[in-house]
Amino acid sequence: MIESRGNKVVLIGTGAVGSSYAFSMLNQGVCDELVLIDLNEQKSMGDVMDLNHGVLYAPTSTKISFGKYKDCFDAALVVICAGANQKPGETRLELVEKNMAIFKNIVGQVMDSGFDGIFLIATNPVDILTYATWKFSGLPKERVIGSGTILDTARFRYLLGENFGVAPHSVHASIIGEHGDTEVAVWSSANIAGIPLKDYLAKDEGEDQEEKMKEIAEQVRDAAYEIIEAKGSTYYGIAMGLTRISRAILQNQDVVLTVSALLEGEFSHNDVYIGVPAVINRQGVRDVVEIPLSEHEKELFDHSVHTIKKAQEPFWK
Known part of the structure; x- marks a missing residue:
């Protein structure tokens, strides 16, 4: 059951949005454990170090670490911020083709870990990629959510x-x-x-x-x-x-x-x-x-x- 999973969150994608989300989560003391995953391992490990150096001043002692997809198995929440960014003059819908392929790979690896929690999607176009995550994951609709509006x-x-x-x-x-x-x-x-x-x-x-x-x-x-x-x-x-x-x-x-x-x-x-x-x-x-x-x-x-x-x-x- 989801209720027994604690408050572990796995963040996939530590670009500008992902790292800002991690910083916000730490500052508000929302979760007990936060795991960061990114293709750019060096950058992501740097984020982990930097965030951990702020734990002293956060409302709670959040455990923050760098991880792999296997770490999703016992997460309550997996947040996806990975994907191609929107360029100047480009609409969110123009991102569809690039990010659809990326998401099929990401969601597949998360589900292979045994993950049975909730997906939260931020990558644009968010409505289309949330639908794709629902399809790729096979999870019930209520457990796949997009940042929407x-x-x-x-x-x-x-x-x-x-x-x-x-x-x-x-x-x-x-x-x-x-x-x-x-x-x-x-x-x-x-x-x-x-x-x-x-x-x-x-x-x-x-x-x-x-x-x-x-x-x-x-x-x-x-x-x-x-x-x-x-x-x-x-x-x-x-x-x-x-x-x-x-x-x-x-x-x-x-x-x-x-x-x-x-x-x-x-x-x-x-x-x-x-x-x-x-x-x-x-x-x-x-x-x-x-x-x-x-x-x-x-x-x-x-x-x-x-x-x-x-x-x-x-x-x-």
Whole structure:
């Protein structure tokens, strides 16, 4: 049973995202043991040394080590950050072919170890690669999770908080759909302390409400491209999001997060991994939460589903 596996986490891929995730996990004291795996063994071993030198100042004495795929056998959670990176001007979907082959090899080696825990996927295009991990692993759908729109939702709530002068924690709003260009900002149910955001927007006299909403949604959608142009890749935000999901799993929190989960009739769609609100606990995805959508939001979400299915279809004929 997963419950008996302790809080051991194996991280595969110690590039910018993976090493940032390891640093975040150590700082928050989320797991008892963290094992790092990477093709670049020298770099990964350096990360292990560097992280261990910070254990004294962490909230708990996390055991951190360099490992091999055989070390996945008793892990509660395997987090995959390995794969080809998104280059400037390249969309997440253009990464599909390169990363599909990489994932078939990685997931195969993890499963050969006897692993029977939960997969958490961060590599882009995350929805397609989470679906691939589910297929390659043969694990139940609830135990294969993608980071989905966890970062997009964080960007959305941050920008809304900045706009309205409240902490992001007080903003209740979601980005759903593909983690990419077809993502959907759910304005219809977005609120601050129960007050609809549209009411807040209406208070700004002389400002076009629809134009402001469009501007914020575009800022969220295009944030990754802006960051990639500035420094090559995004990693701090997604690392924090991955840590949040990991904590929800390992601490059995039953918290709702916007992750990539398999739809089986929810939102009127099937056989696709996509970013949706879901209850996360020690079993993985307990339930997908079908938040109400406006007709326009439904149309946008349908388009997002179609985009993902079209991109991954050639691999599963």
